[in-house]
Amino acid sequence: MARSALLNIMVNAALKAGKGLIRDFGEVENLQVSRKGPADFVSVADKRAEKVIRDELMKARPTYSFLMEEGGEITGTDGMHRWIIDPIDGTTNFLHAIPIFAVAIALERNDEIVASVIYNPVMDELYTAEKGNGAWQNNRRLRVASRKHLADALVVTGINSQGRALDALQLRQLAHITPAVAGIRRSGSISIDLAWLASGRFDGVWEAGLKPWDVAPGLLLVREAGGFVSDYAGGNDAVAKGEVVAGNEHIHAALLKSIKSVA
Incomplete structure (x- = not known):
């Protein structure tokens, strides 16, 4: 599938954050049996992943705004675009070493979502979409199921x-x-x-x-x-x-x- 420059930026940010989360996920699995527990560690992992995403996106598009789960809002000078970021969607799963969580990024243009990336790094499932260009899992075109009842x-x-x-x-x-x-x-x-x-x-x-x-x-x-x-x-x-x-x-x-x- 052909991706736009913007979607490639988003994918690269998600993949980079995902690499760190795979490493952190292995540590969480070990922490499950420790006395301290994984909660504090996961909070650090969450913030670290968000910083990786923010830095990558800001480097590529420094004038865009941000809305982030951990870091709140950053107002850019562009006036049209806003990144919406969840560094770990499924934090409780991550906390309990359950491999169902994702890096989630959307791009909003004039209050309309025009591109998105959802990446589960443990399963290595990368979901992408751009307005008018379909939805994809890795290189497979997606369609919702056809059940009627x-x-x-x-x-x-x-x-x-x-x-x-x-x-x-x-x-x-x-x-x-x-x-x-x-x-x-x-x-x-x-x-x-x-x-x-x-x-x-x-x-x-x-x-x-x-x-x-x-x-x-x-x-x-x-x-x-x-x-x-x-x-x-x-x-x-x-x-x-x-x-x-x-x-x-x-x-x-x-x-x-x-x-x-x-x-």
């Missing part, structure tokens, strides 16, 4: 169950949706969820309480793979609202209807 669908969500009002709502949604689908999964990384939806592994995704860096990279992947992504109201404010309902045309519509029916 919720009864045949494998659906993924993310529920913390920590007593917040939003968690209670999601649990009610889960109770409503579970009997209607073929299965429910919870991977622990929304970027991976959306990438696997784009690749046809999952049929539907729903989750709320998200941040822009959780939603933006995967949103473009799903849309460029022929899927639909909306907020819980069915609108186009998934990134701003931190709500995602996604799937192919049929599963998205059915999942959205189910979510709307739960108060």
Whole structure:
């Protein structure tokens, strides 16, 4: 596949951060059995990966703005472009030496996501998308799965169950949706969820309480793979609202209807 210069910059940043995370992941596996535990180490790994990404992107495009999970916002002089970065999406998985996490980067131009990269360094799965040029896993073109009925669908969500009002709502949604689908999964990384939806592994995704860096990279992947992504109201404010309902045309519509029916 042919990549633009901008997408190559993003890919190189993700791959460079990924190399460090593979090394750090091996250390986390060892720390699981230590008395100190891996929490402090993972925090350092998170910040180190974000610095690698930020430095690579800033070197290539010094006038662009940034929105980062760890480092917050940096306002550039460009006025049009903003990088949205999650250095480890799936930090809890990383913390427990579970190899389902990703480096996630999106590029926003005039408030529209135009390019994205999601990279799982342990599995060596690189997902990329550019507006109008499709979605790809390594060099394979992606399409969402074609299942039409919720009864045949494998659906993924993310529920913390920590007593917040939003968690209670999601649990009610889960109770409503579970009997209607073929299965429910919870991977622990929304970027991976959306990438696997784009690749046809999952049929539907729903989750709320998200941040822009959780939603933006995967949103473009799903849309460029022929899927639909909306907020819980069915609108186009998934990134701003931190709500995602996604799937192919049929599963998205059915999942959205189910979510709307739960108060």
